Amino acid sequence: MDGSDLSEDSALKATISNTFDVLGWEIELAAARSIYLDSIIGRMIGLLPDERKAEFVESMHTVDLLSQQLTGLSAFTRRMSGEAPDVHAYVHTALEQIPLGALADRMGVALGGVEKDINDGDGAGDLDLF
């Protein structure tokens, strides 16, 4: 499906470069969340008796690998953002594939969609996002 069956207003288009850019930020955020999880596991291990630490060390290594994987993918995507041709693509149907509403909404706004007033709701004041 492309944008031909939607009105001009609802068919969200973005450049390939911007799409890579937005994707890169989201992967970078996923990496940050993974690093945060890694730090939590590290702190938990520090509280455990020595005989139980080994159970969690493997989990920490797995999360560390995940962080590295996401960081690498983010770097790749950032670089691709700079290399991508200046052409547009419809992104609304791809966004509809994302079941996590907050993520789809955030990406839609970053890709050129309309956002509600940023002074409303969680956009106001000193934010606390996690």
Add this chain to the structure above:
Amino acid sequence: MLEGRGQKIVVVDNDRTVLELLQIRLEVAGYHAHIVRTGAQALDLLKHLHPAAMILDLRLADTDSFDLLQTIRARHPDQHFPILATGRGLVADDLRRALSAGAQNCLIKPYSGTDAVERVGRLIQACHFPGAHAIELTKPRAVA
């Protein structure tokens, strides 16, 4: 050992993804992040907060970030916290304007969370040890 030691960092950016990313990365590094999305919110926050550093997007939707930089420096002449200016598609003139308006350093988007946190750490260190300070412009992408 955490490098931030609870130092307060103000982050001003429209983009929620960037804000959350920086909040997590700064907190994991031991800083305390205060994140806002508009220039007005930043000015309001600075009325009662003395940060160790600020990360400011130069492409804010609600205000001219260069004016905001000058306003912050004019309203808080006794505070010498470093400001890291960021932004997508910045050109050389943007960097010059940011530095002359009160920023200490510029980081062009897209950047990695690691780069941003390391840069903030170096800026804070340079603020405490001025002899080590050096203006540095990083250009991950070509600047027109």
